[in-house]
Amino acid sequence: MKWYHPAELGYVARQILAGWGFGARLLWRLMTLSGRCLRRFDLVRDQVHFLGNYSLAIITVSGLFVGFVLGLQGYYTLQRYGSAEALGLLVALSLVRELGPVVAALLFAGRAGASITAEIGLMRAGEQLTALEMMAVDPELRILAPRLWGGILALPVLTAVFSAVGILGGYTVGVLLIGVDSGAFWSQMQGGVDVFKDVGNGMIKSLVFAIAVTFIALLQGYVAQPTPEGVANATTRSVVVSSLSVLGLDFILTVMMFSI
């Protein structure tokens, strides 16, 4: 925590407001660039490859183990009340509604967001962004927008994979190891999970998280101080800010979607 002299407070407040304003302006500009960016889909495809494919391993393994743990812990609690058959429902609902979108977004922030920030911060430090502008190439169109779209396309897919693998993990522990009845496991799950209310809202959540995480990573890299220390700070801040905003947004979205 850095302490400011009282006389600096106005300046600091102004800096913070200017940062928010710049962020909002950049987000709006990237949104308006979407059409032109998606027309050059090869750039977006390469970003989906970089952000999505390379995150698949960590997402799959984490999903599997989260499913294992949910299966075990859920079973211990449920069998006290003699309702171990509801294990499938518990595993599926917690994964599809909450854990899938949130944990996938947190992993994505660490795995992909940090690398986006470091990459763009280094481009800034090496004056590559300025060089692009000198060649009349818009860095926001050429560098930032494809990464934003790559993240928006990749994270929902990763979330779906996370939830599906997690359910299979819960099945492995619950049914194959502990011996909960397989038919009850799936039928309770199908009885309680709604395609649009639960799976659909989970996907909407992950879409919002994708925009938040990728955009924060881009912004932090774009405004990074052009020094080695500045890039390091930007990468740290990118992971911290995007993880916190994922958790905060998740609370708001859950209140909006699932409150009765």
Next chain:
Amino acid sequence: MQRSKNDVWVGLFVMIGFAAVLFLALKSANLLQISWSADYKVSAKFDNIGGLKNGAAVKSAGVVVGRVESIVFDDGAYQARVYLALDKRYAFPKDSSLKILTSGLLGEQYIGIEAGADDNFLAPGDKIGSTQSAVVLENLISQFLYNKAAEPSASGTAPK
């Protein structure tokens, strides 16, 4: 646009995503059970709906034949008015009766339809007259206690 080997991997990535979504929708959610067929709406008044909720099942002989569409309070009759959406495939006689039942001891509440004997069938917008409210556990217990208290106590009236 040039082709690159990334195409294959991104294609694979998207395919895995599709497979995951299909798995979530078909195996773990109720996409297959949602009835896309048309339905018709009828309504009924209940003295007490207990814990009935929107979207609860309407069953006849244990088979789901419809859903509870909405529940409103009718302040003219001080009763609950329940709107049901019944599957168009199933027709019920006009004098069918509704009961609010509970699946299992502490399970969800649903509405059971018992078919009547009328030759005419329920049409959209009809009102079902004969209904039976949910069983409220407190009422049941107080009734039981009341009956117990009314009974002459066993020790006091023992034959000499």
